[in-house]
Amino acid sequence: MTRFAFSISATDGLARTGVIAMERGEIRTPAFMPVGTAATVKAMRPEEVRAAGADIILGNTYHLMLRPGAERVAKLGGLHEFMGWDRPILTDSGGYQVMSLSELTKVTEEGVSFASHLDGSRHMLSPERSIEVQRLLGSDIVMQFDQLVATTSTPEAQREAMDRSIRWAKRSRDEFDRGGDHADRAALFGIQQGALDQELRKQSADALIDIGFDGYAVGGLAVGEGQEAMLGCLDFAVGMLPADQPRYLMGVGKPDDIVEAVVRGIDMFDCVLPTRSGRTGQAFTAHGPLNLRNARFAEDQDPIEPGCPCPACTTFSRAYVHHLVKSGEILGAMLMTQHNLWFYQRLMQGLREAIVVQRLAAFASAFLARYRRTA
């Protein structure tokens, strides 16, 4: 039984491709994790998520602890059993959603006290409770509990959040290690903070490496700072993380963000974009995004993306999908989400193959030129 083993099979510049072996299955890297917020990748059946090429999905601690509740999920056999997904699941720590979604939030050294956005009930998330919730869910890759601040907040606030996140990283590590069976088969990732400040990023990375984790996330990015600033930060932040362990860029991103980040050495991604866009009529294609609500698609007999092998594209026309989206039909969300997840997974496959044959630079520049011409 392999708890967690990351093997890199090829590199190209700073980029790497390989496999993370875990008990519930292998994760090919660079990997994109579809987001299954409330124990469902929205509008998709689990086997459809898998058929799109996903090796791992993400579950949201904040959402699941509020509804249906972590203790309830545990009682029902854990998140995998509950939602019918038997491969690895990474759970976030709740740290991001608690700051962005909840109300009456109060942050102390102990943790974050907040009111549920669903019913106003009061809850507490601390490093210990976050890890406990992730354990109750049966998470395969557990994220440390951290504190986020805006990249536009004061340097003092950024330093304080970074320092606190390190103390919370240690408490997360300790709580995880007390997890018994769960600790024997799950992995724990630390999260580098420090906003866009190189010195803070370095201090954060060093402190996390001292504590020791199975993988390291670059946190606090993709929160409105813009692509240029994000990539500028990755240029110095990624190299601070261990070369032989997975690096995860949280909450990213658009297809071009992902290509640029893989070039800079990132191995894992998650983002709601392919699923959320699927519900608003936006399709991702190699030639940039398309808004299927646009009247110009009303009689277009091409598939969403010509050449795409996904079930939505091999069966239905843009004209039909346009009709469904305009009519608010559930099948529209189903088909668009399916196409978008296939698009993201095919992009990851293309990146992995390009790294193997040492052609990533050419792949990336061709992809970006084509994608950005219309994006």
Place this chain on the structure above:
Amino acid sequence: MTRFAFSISATDGLARTGVIAMERGEIRTPAFMPVGTAATVKAMRPEEVRAAGADIILGNTYHLMLRPGAERVAKLGGLHEFMGWDRPILTDSGGYQVMSLSELTKVTEEGVSFASHLDGSRHMLSPERSIEVQRLLGSDIVMQFDQLVATTSTPEAQREAMDRSIRWAKRSRDEFDRGGDHADRAALFGIQQGALDQELRKQSADALIDIGFDGYAVGGLAVGEGQEAMLGCLDFAVGMLPADQPRYLMGVGKPDDIVEAVVRGIDMFDCVLPTRSGRTGQAFTAHGPLNLRNARFAEDQDPIEPGCPCPACTTFSRAYVHHLVKSGEILGAMLMTQHNLWFYQRLMQGLREAIVVQRLAAFASAFLARYRRTA
């Protein structure tokens, strides 16, 4: 090539089972037709509708003529090609929706002028236009255009609507027969009217039989008159229709309605109940309907219906479906709709098999006792 051939393989009392052979496939009777209002059986992929056991689906002339438009569907290759369903489709005439959904409706001998419920644009439906729209859609079973009135309207209004529906039946027949290729491969059904009045029903049936149709619908029922009144009407109305042609009870119904109507000699049904209920959390089971929103299902590890072989029941628990439905997740509508369509199709299969072995009375009384105990 078989245009339309109904062969009865077994009878049991007034009930019959058999097959309608058409160019696009065979329809096993008694048949339930899932409703695909806007060119989609809501929340289901075409292959999932087929896997549930459906041989034929229903499309709505009123909805499709307004959006995406009949001429547009024709340009895109017809409704089958547009929505990815290659088996038979029955289209209604628009007569029911134009009275129940549209606004500023004006009925004359020529037809019905109305304003779209979508954008207020004015349209006209007449027997000729209704048949033309159904031809543009590429319908396999075309319904005559008729006039509905409430079963509670005055005897004079009921007689006038019945008489007008006969004149419109003749105009529908004539327009259908001018359809060239389409008339050579599609079928046309007449619709008996006459509310709950035995004499009117008889006059309507005789006049329709004089004109001559491939099948006959019992129209104007399931519009609020109650099950007892509906079944009372079927007791005399069904026998007025030719024994060797299909009889279709429009817009029916609940599972117990269907069983009672099959016992009375009905061969075809359509209803939005399994799909609509699927989107509001109501599941059909042999022990009556269940509301999955109910808190008592929050930790129930049984499937929606124990023993049901549908993909929703073989994969997921009531607790999970309860969570999805409470959270407003699209997957909840997908799974509930799938179960409900399987339930309806399994009921039809049970009825067909019971007729073959001459055990319909026992099947029906056992089903109704079990279903109504909790319904």
